[in-house]
Amino acid sequence: LSPLLMKCLRDHLPYALQEENFWLRYSLVRDGASLDTVFDTMRHSQHTVLAIETSHGEVLGSFTSSPWRSNGNHYYGSCEAFVWMLRKSRRNNEGEDSCQSLDEYILRESSLEVFPWNAKEGNRNVQLSNRRKLFVGGGDPEAEDDGMWRDNSGGEESKMKDPDSQWGMALALDKELIHGTSSRCATFGSSPLIDKSRHEGSEVFEIMNMEIWALTPCMNEEMAEELELGRTFVMGFHSQASESGLQ
Numbered sequence: 589l590s591p592l593l594m595k596c597l598r599d600h601l602p603y604a605l606q607e608e609n610f611w612l613r614y615s616l617v618r619d620g621a622s623l624d625t626v627f628d629t630m631r632h633s634q635h636t637v638l639a640i641e642t643s644h645g646e647v648l649g650s651f652t653s654s655p656w657r658s659n660g661n662h663y664y665g666s667c668e669a670f671v672w673m674l675r676k677s678r679r680n681n682e683g684e685d686s687c688q689s690l691d692e693y694i695l696r697e698s699s700l701e702v703f704p705w706n707a708k709e710g711n712r713n714v715q716l717s718n719r720r721k722l723f724v725g726g727g728d729p730e731a732e733d734d735g736m737w738r739d740n741s742g743g744e745e746s747k748m749k750d751p752d753s754q755w756g757m758a759l760a761l762d763k764e765l766i767h768g769t770s771s772r773c774a775t776f777g778s779s780p781l782i783d784k785s786r787h788e789g790s791e792v793f794e795i796m797n798m799e800i801w802a803l804t805p806c807m808n809e810e811m812a813e814e815l816e817l818g819r820t821f822v823m824g825f826h827s828q829a830s831e832s833g834l835q
Contacts, residue, residue, distance in 0.1 A: 589639050592697040600702045605803050614800040621765040630656040632816040633802035643794040645679025648781035650724045658718045665714030667705040671758040673781040675699040703778035710775050725758035725775035
């Protein structure tokens with residue numbers, strides 16, 4: 589995330605979070621490509637911004653309000669979530685920087701398209717993550733929704749459909765964090781977050797870097813870590829009290 593892109597994303601965050609600071613919790617380049625590392629690092633972070641840059645310079649991601657965790661094939665998350673993309677790639681077709689001037693840079697980094705939760709026709713399939721995959725969004729608006737993910741991609745009916753008319757995940761990442769896909773998504777009413785023409789018509793992209801930023805009211809990392817641990821302790825205590833029937 590560039591500082592200018594952070595500034596633009598703030599405008600789309602829930603009002604109570606718009607003045608909070610961005611805290612880089614996970615970076616693929618710095619921390620390695622591992623979902624286990626993501627879950628270990630992010631387990632205490634509630635409000636997070638996921639950002640991905642593809643090998644073609646496209647920048648896309650999500651905002652979610654539940655800590656990323658291994659949760660089987662069950663969806664979770666809040667309808668505060670949204671997905672987003674930069675309208676213009678950071679690289680041209682020759683693989684070079686797409687900006688030749690400061691004005692072009694400012695325009696590129698501030699030209700953001702955001703897809704909030706689709707309240708009218710969407711579902712509550714916001715986040716799904718386990719040791720094998722990480723999804724944002726999913727499901728078919730015409731199918732009965734039970735909050736579970738099922739792979740129906742191999743069915744004959746699915747194969748007969750026009751690929752552009754099928755629904756999928758706004759973001760789907762593999763366990764190695766090498767490749768991902770972005771499809772038309774019912775949860776957010778969103779189109780694919782990548783330019784398929786740059787990927788030979790495919791929804792698959794190669795991940796060059798991935799970051800997850802936590803939002804915190806704290807001014808430094810030490811204070812932010814203490815606050816996260818404190819929140820986790822309180823939430824854990826209340827959970828145990830509830831299970832034991834204490835008030």
